Amino acid sequence: MRRPTAIAALIALLLIGLAVPAAAQQGEPFGPGDSPLTPAPEQPAPAPAEPLEPDDDGLAGWQIGLLLGATVVLLGGIAFSIVRDARRAAPVDHDEGPNPDEERAERERRRKRSSSRRKGKAARAARRRNR
16 A cells, blocks of 8 residues: 555656756746856956965964963863863772782682592592492
Protein backbone atom coordinates (compact mmCIF):
# COMPACT_ATOMS: atom_id res chain seq x y z
CA MET A 1 0.00 0.00 0.00
CA ARG A 2 2.88 2.37 0.70
CA ARG A 3 4.73 1.59 -2.49
CA PRO A 4 2.12 3.07 -4.91
CA THR A 5 1.90 6.21 -2.75
CA ALA A 6 5.66 6.61 -2.80
CA ILE A 7 5.81 6.12 -6.56
CA ALA A 8 3.04 8.68 -7.09
CA ALA A 9 4.86 11.20 -4.88
CA LEU A 10 8.10 10.62 -6.78
CA ILE A 11 6.40 11.16 -10.12
CA ALA A 12 4.76 14.37 -8.86
CA LEU A 13 8.11 15.72 -7.66
CA LEU A 14 9.74 14.91 -10.99
CA LEU A 15 6.98 16.70 -12.93
CA ILE A 16 7.23 19.77 -10.71
CA GLY A 17 11.02 19.69 -11.02
CA LEU A 18 10.77 19.67 -14.80
CA ALA A 19 8.07 22.36 -14.95
CA VAL A 20 9.92 24.97 -12.86
CA PRO A 21 12.90 25.46 -15.25
CA ALA A 22 10.55 25.57 -18.25
CA ALA A 23 8.47 28.31 -16.61
CA ALA A 24 11.61 30.28 -15.79
CA GLN A 25 12.54 30.44 -19.49
CA GLN A 26 9.34 32.27 -20.48
CA GLY A 27 10.45 35.83 -19.69
CA GLU A 28 13.56 37.81 -20.60
CA PRO A 29 16.28 36.50 -18.32
CA PHE A 30 18.37 39.70 -18.21
CA GLY A 31 15.58 42.26 -18.14
CA PRO A 32 14.33 44.54 -20.90
CA GLY A 33 16.92 45.38 -23.55
CA ASP A 34 19.76 43.49 -21.88
CA SER A 35 21.31 40.70 -23.79
CA PRO A 36 24.37 38.64 -23.01
CA LEU A 37 25.52 39.23 -26.59
CA THR A 38 25.58 43.02 -26.21
CA PRO A 39 28.98 44.08 -24.90
CA ALA A 40 28.95 46.33 -21.86
CA PRO A 41 30.59 49.74 -22.28
CA GLU A 42 34.17 49.72 -21.08
CA GLN A 43 35.11 51.98 -18.23
CA PRO A 44 38.60 53.38 -17.98
CA ALA A 45 40.78 51.68 -15.41
CA PRO A 46 41.24 53.84 -12.31
CA ALA A 47 44.75 55.03 -11.57
CA PRO A 48 46.40 53.24 -8.66
CA ALA A 49 46.09 55.40 -5.56
CA GLU A 50 48.78 53.60 -3.54
CA PRO A 51 52.28 52.67 -4.54
CA LEU A 52 52.84 49.06 -5.53
CA GLU A 53 55.29 48.46 -2.66
CA PRO A 54 53.85 49.39 0.73
CA ASP A 55 56.09 50.97 3.34
CA ASP A 56 54.68 48.70 6.06
CA ASP A 57 57.44 46.45 7.40
CA GLY A 58 55.14 44.39 9.64
CA LEU A 59 55.52 44.07 13.37
CA ALA A 60 58.49 45.43 15.24
CA GLY A 61 60.68 43.11 17.29
CA TRP A 62 59.27 44.26 20.63
CA GLN A 63 55.73 43.67 19.35
CA ILE A 64 56.57 40.10 18.36
CA GLY A 65 58.14 39.53 21.79
CA LEU A 66 55.05 40.95 23.48
CA LEU A 67 52.78 38.65 21.47
CA LEU A 68 54.93 35.61 22.23
CA GLY A 69 55.01 36.47 25.93
CA ALA A 70 51.24 36.90 26.05
CA THR A 71 50.85 33.54 24.29
CA VAL A 72 53.11 31.80 26.80
CA VAL A 73 51.24 33.36 29.74
CA LEU A 74 47.88 32.37 28.27
CA LEU A 75 48.91 28.75 27.58
CA GLY A 76 50.56 28.52 31.01
CA GLY A 77 47.35 29.71 32.67
CA ILE A 78 45.32 27.16 30.76
CA ALA A 79 47.73 24.36 31.72
CA PHE A 80 47.71 25.47 35.37
CA SER A 81 43.90 25.46 35.44
CA ILE A 82 43.72 21.99 33.91
CA VAL A 83 46.24 20.51 36.32
CA ARG A 84 44.62 22.16 39.35
CA ASP A 85 41.18 20.89 38.36
CA ALA A 86 42.54 17.38 37.77
CA ARG A 87 44.12 17.32 41.22
CA ARG A 88 40.90 18.46 42.84
CA ALA A 89 38.84 15.86 41.00
CA ALA A 90 41.11 12.94 41.91
CA PRO A 91 42.82 13.71 45.23
CA VAL A 92 45.69 11.47 46.23
CA ASP A 93 46.25 10.76 49.92
CA HIS A 94 50.00 10.76 50.44
CA ASP A 95 49.62 9.14 53.86
CA GLU A 96 48.39 5.94 52.30
CA GLY A 97 51.13 3.45 51.91
CA PRO A 98 51.90 -0.11 52.69
CA ASN A 99 50.40 -0.94 56.07
CA PRO A 100 52.71 -3.15 58.19
CA ASP A 101 49.76 -5.09 59.59
CA GLU A 102 48.47 -5.81 56.09
CA GLU A 103 51.95 -6.86 54.95
CA ARG A 104 52.27 -9.24 57.88
CA ALA A 105 48.82 -10.71 57.18
CA GLU A 106 49.72 -11.18 53.50
CA ARG A 107 52.94 -12.99 54.40
CA GLU A 108 50.99 -15.25 56.80
CA ARG A 109 48.43 -16.06 54.05
CA ARG A 110 51.20 -16.94 51.61
CA ARG A 111 52.93 -19.14 54.22
CA LYS A 112 49.70 -20.98 55.00
CA ARG A 113 48.92 -21.42 51.33
CA SER A 114 52.34 -22.92 50.56
CA SER A 115 52.12 -25.09 53.68
CA SER A 116 48.71 -26.42 52.64
CA ARG A 117 50.04 -27.11 49.15
CA ARG A 118 52.95 -29.08 50.60
CA LYS A 119 50.61 -31.06 52.84
CA GLY A 120 48.31 -31.77 49.89
CA LYS A 121 51.19 -33.02 47.75
CA ALA A 122 52.39 -35.25 50.60
CA ALA A 123 48.89 -36.66 51.12
CA ARG A 124 48.52 -37.43 47.39
CA ALA A 125 51.92 -39.11 47.36
CA ALA A 126 50.96 -41.19 50.40
CA ARG A 127 47.69 -42.28 48.73
CA ARG A 128 49.61 -43.33 45.63
CA ARG A 129 52.01 -45.37 47.74
CA ASN A 130 49.21 -47.09 49.64
CA ARG A 131 47.28 -48.32 46.62
